[in-house]
Amino acid sequence: MTILSYADSALSLLPPVVAIILAMFTRRVLLSLGVGIILGALLLTDFAVVNSGQYVGQQVAGLVWDDGALNSWNLYLLGFLIVLGMITALITVSGAARAFADWARCHIRNKRDAKLLTMFLGCVVFIDDYFNSLVVGSVARPLTDRYYISRSKLAYLLDSTAAPICVISPVSSWGAYIIALIGGILTAHGFADSGHLNTFVQMIPMNFYAIFALLLLLCVALMGLDVGPMRQHELNAQKGTLYDESKGLPPGANSGLPEADTGKILGLFLPITVLVFATFFFMVNSGADALAEKGQEFSLLGAFENTDVASSLFFGALIGLVVTLALVTIQGVGKKMIGKGIIEGAKSMLPAIYILLFAWTIAGVIGQLETGKYMASLATGNIPFAMLPAALFILAGLTAFSTGTSWGTFGIMLPIAADMAMGSDTTMMLPMLAAVLAGAVFGDHCSPISDTTILSSTGANCHHIDHVITQLPYALIVAGISLSGYLVLGFTGSVMAGLLACSVLFVISIIGLRIKSCQRKA
Known part of the structure; x- marks a missing residue:
């Protein structure tokens, strides 16, 4: 089967653009992604229908079995989702979530404090964006529900904390990956003497999008600034409708689970705390093993550069599940309730898993269409030097939006930004690299096919497209x-x-x- 190349063609943009537009207008994510996958397969096989079917089958199979081995990254991440769903359901069954909500009613004074606490937790749990969105969502959801904060607002709080805080934190999966990329780029261009960690720290104040996304989020939490569709979602929440019930249960939601009357707050915080520390341990341990295999000395930053994030999340979640089961058993929760919690918890994650599988499939199609390379090629035209940081910010944003991946955008655009800086003014090297980082996070925030956006929706138990639509105005404000x-x-x-x-x-x-918010209230 011959696969065509579209690296130099605007046609490479067609499948992601069609999928994104369909998702926005139809609100049917799986259908939209499916159309994008089929369209991409037809383009790659020159519209040979049989070959297109074979190609799609190969892509789907590759999600589980790739290059003669199990696709461990995907399987571990899916396993993490299922186990986390079980933990969340068991916490609900034990009554711990309700106990935390009751405690919060006495100690958290208002909606503002609930939103601020959610943002604070997101800043503290900074080791990985997936982990951040899902775990903080599990902790904060009973609290935000108690104060009638919409699930869309919670998803925005999670998503707009996770990626911005990870992209400026050196001790995180993102920071380690970026430092490794930048280190290789700088060495290749003759800057071997520059400290890679020090270079990353210097770039933090240049990452305007991450900084001002966090600041806007803080202002939204403090002042209740509801922009665009978010306003209607918040008004609905005040009436008790936390999410659009006409669309059914959102991913990650547990409905109709029995709750014990003997729940304690410890039943919520101990499993989550164990989960956090166990995941951190496995991340450091897997990174240390990788360093040892390379014959390198151990360092925390080096461990994060070489860590296996997906397996660490999965094994950390398993430890958290064991602790949760032990607590509910000691509490005296019946076997039937525990069994129902485990089954319903796993089932609650299926919608998110379906969306992720489709998103990964279209990401593979987009990769073979070389959409990212085409977007990157737009940066090599006759752009005035003074416009380069802004141009790179826009192109990185469009690339991440089209491909649904920040990390892929980093890998494509950072070397190009460095080459452009070397060919014009080396003093602008770091600002141009920072512009790529900022643009990639912006595009990721806007893209309905981004796995980070999908998992933020899951962590908040929010319908995915509702999250995308309500977060978009805030992202555009910060981007401007x-x-x-x-x-x-x-x-x-x-x-x-x-x-x-x-x-x-x-x-x-x-x-x-x-002013606009005050006028509406008046």
């Missing part, structure tokens, strides 16, 4: 602010000038949103 900052940075060569421009625009935006 960031773009202005990169334009100022490009023309002045000053990071401080870019930050100042972003800060001024940010304050103006918040004042405008605050």
Whole structure:
């Protein structure tokens, strides 16, 4: 079977764009992704229907069995989702979630404090974005439900904390991956003497999108700034409708589970705490083993650079499940209730698993269409030097939006950004690399085919497209602010000038949103 190449063709954009537009308008994610997959397969096989069917079959099989071996990354991540669903359901069955909600009613004073606590937890659990969204969602959901905060708002709190905090944290799966990429790029361009960790830290204030996404989130939590469709979701939540019930149960939701009357807060926090520390241990341990195989000395940063994230999440979740089962057994919860919790918890994750499988399949199709390479090629035209940081921010955003992956965008766009800096002005190397990081997170936040966005919806028990639609206005506001900052940075060569421009625009935006919010309430 001959597979065509579309690296130099705008046709490579067609499948993801069609899938995204269909998802936005029909609100049917699986159907939209399926259409994108079929369209991509037809393009790759020159519209040979039989070959297209074979190709799709190969892609689906590759999700489980790839290159003569099990696809451990995918299987571990799916296993993590199922086990986490079991833990969440057992916590509900034990009555611990309700006990936490009752405690919160006495100690958390209002909606603002509930949102601030959720954001704080997201900043503390920074080791991985998947882990962040799912675990913090499990902890915060009883609290936000108690104060009638919509599931869409919770998903926004999770998603807009997870990626921005991970992309600027060196001790995280994201930070380690970025440091390794940047280290290789700098070494290849003759900057071998520069400390890679130090370089990453220098780039943090240049990542305008991550910084101002977190600041906007803080303002939203403090001031209740509901923009666009989010306002209607919050109004519905005040009436007791936390999510759109006409669409059925959202991914990760448990409905009709019995709850024990003897639940304690410990039943919520001990399993989650064990899960966090066990996952951290396995991440460090798997990274240490990889370093030992390479004959390198152990370091925490080196361990995170070489860690196996998916297996660490899975085994950490298994330890958390064992602790949860022990607690509910000691509590005296009946075997039938425990069994129902395990079964229903696993079943609750199936919608999220279906979406992930489809998203991974279309990601493989997009990879073979070389959509990312085509997007990257747009950056090599005659763009004025002063416009390069802003242009890279936009192109990285479009690439992540189209492909649904920040990490893939990093791998494609960072080397191109470095080459462009070497060919123009090496002093702009780090700002241009930072612009790519910022743009990739922005595009990831907007993309309905992003696995991070999917898992944030799952962690919040929110319908996926509702999360995408309600988060989009906030992401666009921060993107506009960031773009202005990169334009100022490009023309002045000053990071401080870019930050100042972003800060001024940010304050103006918040004042405008605050005035509009007050007018609506009046």
